[in-house]
Amino acid sequence: MSAVDTWVSAFHAGSAVQPGADLPWLAALRREALYRFADEGWPTRRHPRWQHTSLAFMDQQDFAANTVAPDAAAALSRLRADNEGHWLVFIGGRFNAGLSAIGALPAGVQLSSLAEALDTQPEAVQAAFGSATDGDSPAALNLALATDGAWLHLPRGVALDAPVHLVFIGGADTASQHLRNLIVAEANSEATLVEHYLGEGEATTLTTATTRLQVAADARITHLKLQQEAEPAIHLASIDAVQGRGAHFASHSLSFGARLARNDIHTRFDGEGCEALLNGLYHLDGRRHVDHHTSINHAQPRGSSREFYRGLLDGNARGVFTGRIIVAKDAQRSDAMQRCDNLLLSRAVEADARPELEIYADDVKCAHGATVGQIDEDSLFYLRTRGLDDTHARQLLTYAFAADALDRIALLPLRKQARAALLARLPGAELLEELL
């Protein structure tokens, strides 16, 4: 079931049991979003933002429910091993209170499922919910169908010491899951948020996810996304941040799973002196296709942004990166730096990079760089002379290339977790562990 009208009928079938179904504003918003999706359909290569990733095949794509129940408990215990924090677990797009462990929170902090927040404070949720015109048509579909997600509200001046972990696991009998996470960080607050996407099974599933972040003046939010869905999965996500004066936003996107993954990551500087870090790493093999579409909108003066994306491409994989930096007319003293580097590990891969600068102010410093290359033969030779065999020497160099991206993750336990996720994908990881 994937042609547009099947999604429309799925919407009508499910709308009565969606959380907040009795809220008129939400029902109207969902309908509006659905109409938009029905109107626009799946984006194809003709769409300027989808030139390297067409979703036209989605019209014919059948999504089958996973028949095997993923062993959520086992997956969770691996994740939670010596990782502190506030854990929210979602199975098949619904909050699972039994597996979650929210723990103690500082006074005034709200952390719950979106469904619960819609019950307890619909006005606050409405203000952060977003509109049907946000993003492209998959984002509209997400708005229309989202069944749950996380709600985090940080009051002024409060810092969460331990990270918030959101774990999303495909359900046993669901072919698709649609998640919406809303984060409202008031002035001077601070938190780290991790999204884990896990999946198992042979069935083609669909995940759509939207995370919206309001980062008010001088707040600091770090967002890390670890996407490790099963091989046949399709993952369409967007992360939208708006930053107030002096706010700091860091986004780390690690994409290791799914057959097709698309991440739209956008941040807008709504006040002076904002800072943003967009860090990304993807390791792809087989026939995987990952597309990161990022934009940083320097709408106000004196903002500074740093963006680094690294791609490791193996097998028949294809990695796409688009990085757009916009400096608005009066955003003087903006400073933007962007890099995208790709390492090609096999003959049949494709790397596409589109770094874009759009500048309307004159007192700015903007630079971008993009490279595509392969493992340096000299470095390889050096390692061989030190007694490493070809395979391990390659793995070590591959890891070294990726390590740059991992090192930008400031919180050590998270960095270790990300490292483990990467190492698990490289053959000969045991030896690598020894060498590192």
Place this chain on the structure above:
Amino acid sequence: MKTATPARKIDSFLDQEYSAGFETLLEADTLPKGLSEDVIRVISAKKGEPEFLLEWRLEAYRRWLTMTPPKWAAVSFPEIDFQDIVYYSAPKKKDGPKSLDEVDPELLKTFEKLGVPLHERARLAGVAVDAVFDSVSVATTFQKELGQHGIIFCSFSEAVKTHPELVRQYLGTVVPPSDNFYAALNSAVFSDGSFVFIPKGVKCPMELSTYFRINARDTGQFERTLIIAEEGASVSYLEGCTAPMRDENQLHAAVVELIALDDAKIKYSTVQNWYPGDKDGVGGIYNFVTKRGDCRGARSHISWTQVETGSAITWKYPSVILRGDDSVGDFHSVALSNHRQQADTGTKMIHMGRNTKSTILSKGISAGHGSNTFRGLVRIAPKAEGARNYTQCDSLLIGDQCAAHTFPTIEARNPTAHVEHEATTSRIGEDQLFYAMQRGLTAEDAVSMIVNGFCREVFKELPMEFAVEAQNLLGVSLEGSIG
């Protein structure tokens, strides 16, 4: 290479109007406005073309009818009414001029004002000029001397008559009529242009040059240039463009095709100074051009150098298809947009052969309300073993009303490829200005010097005469943007 003399008074050209903005009053043989199959038949008949070319034009026209104008470029302009354009305008002549003496003196004066070394000066300057006046090539110098080397350098319509087999063999093989909207239009109605053929092993003894001028009112200029360098041949070709002042916007949709066989080398340099419109953006040329080179042979080399200071809108991407093994493509560009000018320019490097190399060096300068976009594509095909690309594009901003954009695309499908891209955007530094002014330069001189320094790497790729002209043009085009 000479840099701009700091002593030169910028003030003197601050108020300088477009210096090539005079109009020559000539009796012209002009078709009424509009485009139809009949118009194409008339153009073809007037030029006495063989049947195959007429068919080719008509087919292109039919394709064009099914196409819509592209909208993706970062430029804005009112929709063009393609039925409101004169598609053919030739200076009237009773019989063709037998020598330069018979050429209409008014015409020669025009070239004189432009400083085209057409007459004796041509010999002194050692430049062979094929001057295109509106649509028909008026005089081609040095043909004889070139002929001794077996080089064919003539107007396109002449080539159609004298060497139809060559035209037939190569025309449209690099830019097929269906390539894009404006290429299809050009293929249907192109009136004239230059044709260059360098036979096997010949190094062209002089630099070849064409001066294009749009003269009559409401005419579109649709020239077509075809340059073929056979095995081991080499040629350097210079193209300069000017147009008189007009309030209407004129359309210029040219197609340039370069073909380099084994070990051949083609260097194509352009200084484009079409009328940019006045400072409020009234008038000016729409310069929508398709330029492409095909490195067909092994070890061939095609190099594009362009200095774009004119036109209300510039929209062109001189590209190289690196088909032959070990072939090399270069693109060096300076694009300046001042007042309300818009430039969306860049290049495509399509790597198909093994060990192919390409270099892209682009310098964009935006001033006033100008908008400057670099748009590029580097594609490494799966079979392009060991391909190498280096791209650098820098933007310089002068004033807080202008815009500079960079949209490069990299598509790599071969793991042995090395692709590097770097881009920077900045304005002229206060400290740079301060340093220059502290040494006694005026602000204008300092800016001119800094801009020339910024463009130096590209200017040094230009032939000597062009390098000097390009520097002067930059200064003139920046008028009124400083301070």
